[in-house]
Amino acid sequence: MGCAVRSAAEDLVSQLVELAGPILGASNDDLRVESGAIVARGGELKMSFEELLHARFGPLAGQLVGAGICSPPYEAPDGETGQSKAITPFWMLAGAGAEVDVDTETGRVRVLKLVEIADPGVAVNPNLIAAQLRGGAIQQLGMTLSEELLFVDGQLTNAGLALYKVPVAEDVPAHVETGIVSDSAAFPIAKGIGESGTLATSAAIGNAVFDATGARVRDLPLTPERILRALRVRRGLPIEDES
Amino acid sequence: MSRSRLDIHFRVNGKQATVAVDGDESLLEAVERSVGVHGARESCGQGVCGACTMLVNGLAVSSCLYWAVLANGADVSTIEGLGGSGSLHPLQEAFMSEGAFQCGFCTPGMILMAHQLLSEEPHPSPELVRHYLSGSICRCGAYSEIVQAVLVAAESMDGVDG
Numbered sequence: 001m002g003c004a005v006r007s008a009a010e011d012l013v014s015q016l017v018e019l020a021g022p023i024l025g026a027s028n029d030d031l032r033v034e035s036g037a038i039v040a041r042g043g044e045l046k047m048s049f050e051e052l053l054h055a056r057f058g059p060l061a062g063q064l065v066g067a068g069i070c071s072p073p074y075e076a077p078d079g080e081t082g083q084s085k086a087i088t089p090f091w092m093l094a095g096a097g098a099e100v101d102v103d104t105e106t107g108r109v110r111v112l113k114l115v116e117i118a119d120p121g122v123a124v125n126p127n128l129i130a131a132q133l134r135g136g137a138i139q140q141l142g143m144t145l146s147e148e149l150l151f152v153d154g155q156l157t158n159a160g161l162a163l164y165k166v167p168v169a170e171d172v173p174a175h176v177e178t179g180i181v182s183d184s185a186a187f188p189i190a191k192g193i194g195e196s197g198t199l200a201t202s203a204a205i206g207n208a209v210f211d212a213t214g215a216r217v218r219d220l221p222l223t224p225e226r227i228l229r230a231l232r233v234r235r236g237l238p239i240e241d242e243s
Numbered sequence: 244m245s246r247s248r249l250d251i252h253f254r255v256n257g258k259q260a261t262v263a264v265d266g267d268e269s270l271l272e273a274v275e276r277s278v279g280v281h282g283a284r285e286s287c288g289q290g291v292c293g294a295c296t297m298l299v300n301g302l303a304v305s306s307c308l309y310w311a312v313l314a315n316g317a318d319v320s321t322i323e324g325l326g327g328s329g330s331l332h333p334l335q336e337a338f339m340s341e342g343a344f345q346c347g348f349c350t351p352g353m354i355l356m357a358h359q360l361l362s363e364e365p366h367p368s369p370e371l372v373r374h375y376l377s378g379s380i381c382r383c384g385a386y387s388e389i390v391q392a393v394l395v396a397a398e399s400m401d402g403v404d405g
Contacts (some may be wrong), residue, residue, distance in 0.1 A: 066348060131342055131388060161287035161380065169373040169386045172263025 002121055002190030006070025015064050019052055072189070085138055090191050092117040093181075096137065096200035107228030111141055115177045118196035121189040123180055129193050133178040141169045144202040145205040148221050201207020251315040256324030264385075270304070271295050273302040273311035274319060282322035282351040286380075288324070293379025296352035297321050303359045322351035325358070334358060337396035338389070345383035352379045357393045366397055 014036055017031045024031070024047060026040035027142035037048045053061050075086040099113040105112040116133040123129055150158045156165045178197075202220055211214050219232075232239055248263040255278045262277035271285055274297065284304055286294040290305035297306040298320040300315075326332040334354045337343070344350045353376060360367055362376040367375070372393045373386075381389060 017399070114371065131345065131385065133383035134387055137347055138386060139382070141384075160289055161291045162289045166380050166382065167384075167391060168377040168380055170377040172384070172386050173374075174390075222326065 002070075003072070003188065004068045004070035005190075006188075007070060008066040009068070011065070011068055012064060014068030015066065016049065016052060019056055019064075020047055023047065023055055044215065063070050064077040070189075089121070089189055092118065092192065092196045092199060094196040094199040096110075096197075096204040098201070098204040098208040100205060100212060102209055102212045104213065104231055107224035107225075107226070107231065109145060109205070109222050109227060111145070111173050111205060113173050113175075113177075114201065114204070115143070116197050116201070117179045117181055117203060118184050118193060118199075119191075120180055120193045120196075120204065121182060121191040123182065124190045126180065129180060130178040132193045133197040136195055137176050137199075137201050140198040140201035141205070143172075143173060143198075143203045143220060145221050146206070147212075148223070218226070245336055249312060251312060251318050253314050253319055255319045256321060262311075263333060266310075266312060268311045269307050269310045270297060270299070270309040270314050270319070271306035273314070274306065274321065274379040280321050280323045283350070284348060286348070291378070293376075294349055296355045296379065298355055298359065301359070301362065302332075303356050320355070322354060325354065332358075333399045333401075334361070334393070334396040337392040337399065341388050341392035342385075343388040343392035344381075344385055349379055349381045349383075353381070353389055357396070359401065360393070361397055365400065367393070369394060 010109045013033055016033065017028050020026070020031055020038040020040075021028050024038070024040050024045045026045055029039055030040045032101040034043070037046050038052060047055070053064070056064075057060065070091050073086040075084045076087060077087065095117045097113075097115040098111055101110045101112055102108070103110075106152075114137050116137045118133055120129050142165075146167065148158075148163070148227060149156060206217060207221065209222060209227065213227075213234075215227065215234050217226050217230045219226060229239055245323075248265055250263050250272065252259070252261050254260070259280070260277045262273050264273050271283055273282060274283070275281060283297050284293045284294045285307045288307050290308040293305070295305055295307040296303050299308075299309065299317050300306075301320075303320070311346055326335055331339075332354075334357055338350060339353060343353075356376055356379055358371070360372065368389055370376055374391045376389065376393070
């Protein structure tokens with residue numbers, strides 16, 4: 001989407017330049033856009049966008065519409081390897097790291113630290129990207145540790161925030177570090193970052209639990225019950241019947 | 244069967260109001276109906292999410308569970324009552340400067356809970372902020388920024404009564 005927006009904006013600029021040339025009495029080569037205005041002769045001549053629109057459409061104003069199309073290079077994935085040198089650039093790429101503390105008596109997992117890395121393409125607003133990554137990571141932390149819809153005979157049994165546990169401030173690491181890696185030089189686009197923080201978080205936490213305890217748990221969420229069960233299986237200890 | 248209603252008199256954000264309420268009506272409903280402010284939102288209806296937080300005589304309550312009749316004669320504040328006319332409370336300023344929200348649904352509750360915290364402890368530790376705010380859910384996961392905003396507000400208020 002980013003490159004289509006850019007192409008549409010460039011179309012709009014050329015329309016503004018076409019409009020401004022005759023009015024300012026300058027050649028198109030001499031015209032450029034500078035903070036909300038078209039300027040010529042190194043800033044000697046100047047018309048704001050507003051003045052240009054008034055000159056074109058009269059006092060009631062109208063609007064100019066730019067259009068743009070983006071056709072990124074694409075190469076279908078190899079049938080054998082699944083690899084491509086030019087896969088759709090809008091796919092989200094992310095990685096995560098987690099440090100956890102596992103209580104081996106109760107099975108409770110606490111996430112002490114999370115690191116989230118993602119590819120936003122061109123980082124339009126780096127602060128917002130960091131906030132989105134942190135938010136995504138914390139949402140996924142909930143999905144990883146506590147959030148689970150429980151059904152019995154097709155009926156949802158925990159439809160309510162008292163029984164469906166969403167993490168609060170005390171449940172999450174004090175800081176989630178974030179970073180950006182981008183291959184934007186290859187094909188300059190800005191792309192969605194919203195869910196990138198969720199992509200690798202569960203895997204990172206699951207791997208950290210494995211690293212800490214040797215217990216490999218593949219079902220989410222990693223509730224104390226599931227962790228404790230896996231720890232007891234590893235130690236060859238009996239598990240109470242589920243009923 | 245007809246239900247009998249009771250008139251209650253309270254102050255909401257400094258303005259006197261009177262409203263007829265059912266005995267089982269919540270403060271949230273009474274405030275919305277009488278004063279028409281909507282900053283407090285009912286979300287869980289169980290007192291666990293914090294989105295409906297209001298201050299009753301300066302103390303944070305879950306207004307979805309708080310009987311309206313108990314607020315008779317009380318001083319009630321919602322997010323709309325914070326700050327002066329045309330100016331924002333330091334907590335509101337700090338939430339903006341620190342980007343302490345994404346969708347903003349939990350923000351009124353977070354700010355009112357933080358308001359109570361700062362009135363009790365003007366210089367809280369990050370841990371204490373987390374503890375006080377743990378009755379409020381932020382689905383967007385903006386906790387880092389929210390805690391930071393409360394700390395920034397505490398510093399900017401620096402003991403000045405907000």
